[in-house]
Amino acid sequence: MPGAGLRTYYFKAMLSVIPGPDRLAELFRYRELLYNLVARDLKVRYKNSVIGVFWSLLNPLAMSAIFTFVFTVLMPSGLPRYALYVLIGLLAWNWTVGAVVGGAQSVVAHGHLVRKVYFPAEVLPISTVISNLVNFLFALIPLFLLMFTLGQVPGPQLILLPVAIVTQLLFLSGLALAASALNVPFRDTAAVLDVLMLGWFFLTPVFYRVEDLAGDWSRLMYIVNPLASIIANYRILLYYNTWPDPLFMVRTFVQALAVLAAGYLVFGLLRDRLPEEV
């Protein structure tokens, strides 16, 4: 019966892609490569322009200014300190775009290496996520400047900021892993991503409040869109300046872990095909 054979095959395949301790240990052995790839990304990005950091900050600051103009002058939303509110969302969003779109290209862009040298290819999308994390951290500087300008002093709940950042790191790693592997058999992944990212931007509470959504949509938003929860984390810590509901933070973290596991599963299913097809 071919059906049963196929089922066993898929079952075995599923089992084999779960990263065992040896796989994770190997990934850990290659942390030096991860570090070097991130360092290379940053060096290349900032080498040719002394004000490279400035350029990477220009986009979120300019976007933030535009949204602030739209939602305080043209169409007042009534949110106080709207510039801060929207900048937090934009920084988290920019990290997401950089990690997912860049991550999708990472394996194909290093095809010559994947074909010719043995190394865990996972480090490629993960390094993209991390180098975009570094940009995110740089961008926190103007964010804090803006906070002080608006007279808001961050409270002790700031110690939870690393937890929020790690949550997003895990979430984005899962997405980048899946996108990088899918881009090998499906070469139009980038085109599909363009559309998906645009849609996702508007379906994420970057420039609006979840609480303002009609009916039950706000509940649904936190369930369906982990990024909404991640941005909510940042806002609780940096905008509302209060202690978050621990349950909410844990739930967001678990959500991110689940996305990471799913992304790694997709990557694992395609891993053996990468050197042949890239």
Added chain:
Amino acid sequence: MDAVVCDRVSKRFILRPDRPRSFQEALIGLFRPRPKDGARRVEFWALRDVSFAVRAGTTFGIVGENGSGKSTLLRVIARILKPTSGAVRVAGRVTALLELGAGFHPELTGRENIYLYGSILGLKRREVNARLDEIIGFAELGEFIDTPVKHYSSGMLVRLGFAVAVHLDPDILITDEVLAVGDEAFQHRCLEKVHEFARAGKTIIMVSHDLNLVRQLCDEALWLDRGQVRALGDPVSVTRAYLDWANAKAFRRADAPAPNRRWGSFDVEVTRVEFLDGEGNPTWFFATGDPLTIRLHYRAHRRIERPVFGVGLHLGESVHITGPNTRFAGLDIPYIEGDGIIEYRVRELNLTRGVYLVSVAVSDHSLTHLYDYHDRLYRLEVRSRPGFEAFGPVYLPAEWRHLNGVAGPIRPRPGYTPAPPPSPGRQPE
């Protein structure tokens, strides 16, 4: 102890021309009914039941035609590809020199790239640090080491790539024709490095078309033909078997499908052609200045009076370089009957680097009636050798002398005005 063991390794590539290559095609495929069994699927076994063991500290050569699966085998050993069935066991750290400098980033300097490449091969920063000077020295980059790699010449890139990979101290080194890159002097140093490796008790697995190199360097050799092991063992006998087979194959080609490449009355047939090096070993790789012997095996089906044997050397299809024969050389063969051998010995093959085609012929004494003619059916390759280089296909053994040299550059006398250029239309006298 075995460093590498391949146990019935097979690798299948599945080519599915109908498989969607993009989300767009996959989406269209949802709406277009597809024939259930119509999905075309082309299977290709790049390796089939390949088994061998490489003892630690030995050098192992792999020979075979292009497309015989050599590179796939190396990639399987290097763990880049997963075998479809069978198992590969590797003891020690492997460095695969499949493509030199594949990991270099053009915007980074040579030094930064050394660290990056080192970590791709799995090395720690301090391990790279310990070998940095050696690497820079071997690559002969000098102060260029701190220049972005995009400004390097291709030779510099190759040197750096080899230097990094070979100095990272692998237990097992896998090379795919990389010894044939760079200039002659660098090739020499690469070979020396490989020798040094072998002396240090490291294991080397190499693919090469240069059968002499395989004989010289390897303790054991494997001949791969369409993904299967044809011969395994002593490199001299393996390369000889491979060469015999390749020559026989060229001969079968000569026999059947290309009648316009071979003609004659076939009263005498040339049954086999061999190229021999100085030691009498068959090969088709020579260096400029090497001795070359072309050996013709013939079979005369009846008694032939005063035959003339000839060979021809060609560059490509058009340039006929030389066409000597036994009559021009004054060798009078009264008659032949049955089997025999004719040798054409060249003391120094004074051809420059390139691929040359060889014809052989037997004719009657008048050179008008052809018994057997093989038109450019054989090929031999010549590598360059320092001191024996020239533009064009021929190197003439000669020397240069400098007589009555003028010291220093020629300067015009003070007050000298150059003559006006000749006006057009007037013939110079």
